[in-house]
Amino acid sequence: MRRKEPISTGSEWTFPLIQEYDRVIAEIAQEFRLDTYPNQIEIISSEQMMDAYSSIGMPVGYHHWSYGKQFLQTQQNYQRGFMGLAYEIVINSNPCIAYLMEENTMPMQALVIAHACYGHNSFFKNNYLFKTWTDASAIIDYLVFAKNYVTQCEERYGVREVERVLDSCHALQNYGVDRYKRPSPISAAEERARQEEREAYMQQQVNLLWRTIPVPESKKEEETRSRYPAEPQENILYFIEKNAPLLEPWQRELVRIVRKLAQYFYPQRQTQVMNEGWASFWHYTLMNELYNRGYITEGFMMEFLQSHSAVVYQPPYDSRFYSGINPYTLGFNIYRDIRRMCENPTDEDREWFPDLAGTDWLDALHFAMENFKDESFIQQYLSPKVMRDMHLFAVFDDENESEYEITAIHDEQGYRKLRSLLAEQYNLSTREPNIQVVDVDLRGDRAITLRHTRHNNIPLNKDAEEVMKHLHRLWGFDVHLHSVDGDVLRQSYHMPPKDKSPDQALEEGLKYV
Amino acid sequence: MINSYVIDRRLNGKNKSAVNRRRFLERYRKHIKKAVNEAVNKRSITDMEHGESISIPQEDIHEPTIGHGQGGTRTIVNPGNKEFNTGDRIRKPQGGAGQGQGGGDASNTGEGMDDFTFTITQDEFLEFLFEDLELPNLVRKDLKEMSDFVYRHAGFTNQGVPNRINIVRSMRNAHARRIALSGKSRRRVKELKGLIEDEMAKDEALRDGRALADWQEELQRLETKIKRLPFIDDFDLRYNRNEKVPVPSNAAVMFCLMDVSGSMTQNTKDMAKRFFLLLYMFLRRNYEKIEVVFIRHHTSAKEVDEEEFFYSRETGGTIVSSALRMMSDIVKDRYPPNAWNIYAAQASDGDNWNDDSPQCRELLANSIMPLVQYYSYIEITPRDHQALWYAYEQVRKEYPDSFAMEQIIDPSDIYPVFRQLFQRKSA
The missing domain is CATH 3.40.50.410 (von Willebrand factor, type A domain)
Structure with a gap:
């Protein structure tokens, strides 16, 4: 089964070599039933990688100063040697675009191809979140559309004006997603076609809502009691796009663009552990397979293993490199353990995972990848062995106590608790404060009221006030935010603040606008 | 089955971020100008012309997003347990955020302190240095002895040097000439082709052999004649003409x-x-x-x-x-x-x-x-x-x-x- 001649021996890569490695890896990947979009592998220089970095990896993006900031930061860090650049960036599109840096050695390129072009790619294509929430074939078109639209607005209304709206939208972009409702797919062509129509229609809707024609007394009574919105709204940007009284149609479009892009990235934020773990599992498996079949040399394998172990290294909690759990490590460990439990189950595994023990590992693995997100994936598959291997332990922190308490460790009593706690930690809806629009004073001062429902009585960070200013800018009238723990009102934010005149406060508040 | 395409993008533009960088510099002009002003005073005389490293306080360029603040109660799962057992209690470190908080959301707690630092180029440095400055009262002085000229486009000519050839005009002339000189012949060629075709369509016995031979000979003659017409000729050529125009100088x-x-x-x-x-x-x-x-x-x-x-x-x-x-x-x-x-x-x-x-x-x-x-x-x-x-x-x-x-x-x-x-x- 072993070949006599490896594909290459040196560390230099060439285009024919990359193609050859890709071909072989694709063959093996197919044996493992990895189902992928076609790959578009692009070789770029380190400068281009920095460009790609600063536009969140998007091949085209609208212009905004914050991307310039990102770029300068990356450039500075890179030039001072504070950080290496990522070896690759991969984009959830069809064809799936992967950037490879020209500085990489041949083993690195092969690793990256296995990781991005077959790992991430198959994840994008088959995970249910990506399947239902994103449309890989339309994203590039949509990005081009967004870029052109923003440029058009800049020409018509001035860079400054556009920047103000985008700044405010960016501040709220985590609140621009539908968490439960499936959004309509993104499409540039439709967007363009519907745009004008929508502009007119939307303005009409808003006007309807804010109609000031007097209403007969009896009806008025009734309406003061009915709330608007009838149900609390979690998608704040959507609510603004549809209801903000003073926005121009083009400003609504900008809100929509930011919202749509945030929605597009939402699945990625929910599947970090799964996605990186999956890609790491497959680069590891595919490279080992290449080695077993004699395609690559021992030297090649050594270099690969060194990079691999750097990628999946988890510093312990007391290391100065520690910055939380490494999603690569956690994901990789879980997938690998699924395979182990299928192939060589122990008594413990039979007790904990009776459905896995002794079944076909490929079936189990694909099922795990396709049907979960981080939270449910961990809840379902984190095994006692992985908890033991990673020496996981849970620390309880109460601000009113002077001590931390260890509530669970990797032992018989702790497994279940630890697993639930870790799963909860990856639940995006508890990771991010839960803020919803609860009321708009339609007949009065048009103030919008939001409610923050505290999770474990954790307050908002100090940015909240700043973000309220941005919300105020979009909404155009007073903004109130109440932070509530259970039924107890803990803190209220008002924009403009209650003790200042509205204009003055806004001027002071927004720096450099 | 080939499912992958490898593309070399290295030759594509690498300055995709130039616009965004520019936007950033615009937005933080105030800070940059201040840094430039300070730099000018610090530098030695010989060392005026190079870039400068600019620092902006992190809080000024911070993009706010809502997240969890400190406080309340939370449980964080950490890796690498060595000595802890369930129920252990550990004193919190004094003074600010300890290890524990780092877990969930490292966005603001970690960095915060350092200034945002980046480098502007020499060119940008000078631009900021001399922005909005000018020599006052500068006027264009009329000169009797004009020493400043600009070349302006001034029509076409049929004589000139090869690097001034106007290709579109020349080709248009050549085309027109070819049509003019070959028109009669081509009309006759068409006619002859028709005649020959008609003749060939007849039954072999009914054909007029002599006429056919004549026509074919004429056809050949005309075709060579058309072919002999030069594709482009000397008098087709047109050249762009430039004129030297004196301009008042602002010496x-x-x-x-x-x-x-x-x-x-x-x-x-x-x-x-x-x-x-x-x-x-x-x-x-x-x-x-x-x-x-x-x-x-x-x-x-x-x-x-x-x-x-x-x-x-x-x-x-x-x-x-x-x-x-x-x-x-x-x-x-x-x-x-x-x-x-x-x-x-x-x-x-x-x-x-x-x-x-x-x-x-x-x-x-x-x-x-x-x-x-x-x-x-x-x-x-x-x-x-x-x-x-x-x-x-x-x-x-x-x-x-x-x-x-x-x-x-x-x-x-x-x-x-x-x-x-x-x-x-x-x-």
């Missing part, structure tokens, strides 16, 4: 007058040089064609070159009028005021031979000011003003628009004063 000359007398300490001289260097860099950057005349003086004046002006160390007494006289001589000789915009900048510590100051006023008011667009005087002294300053004040009264004077006390004044002297005035 300008700057006189730099520096006092190097004994009363000027090394420190004062350094400041004067620094001022002139700034001026010189500004002129070189913003005005393509500008002449600079360097004059240094103690008791007598001397025209020197750039090198000597900035680096030589000659000293003596002080007679300021010597420099003014020399300047007015040089203007007479070389820079006729109807052809040149004339500027002057003078730096001194204010010390002068007592009898000389009225003379300076005289010279300036009567023979120099009428000729120049702008005259700026800086006095570098921490002491009280002397006769020269008061003499110059009278000049300023007479020429409030074109005469400016400022005092510099320590190096940090240089750049602000420089800016003040050359600030762009809104029209």
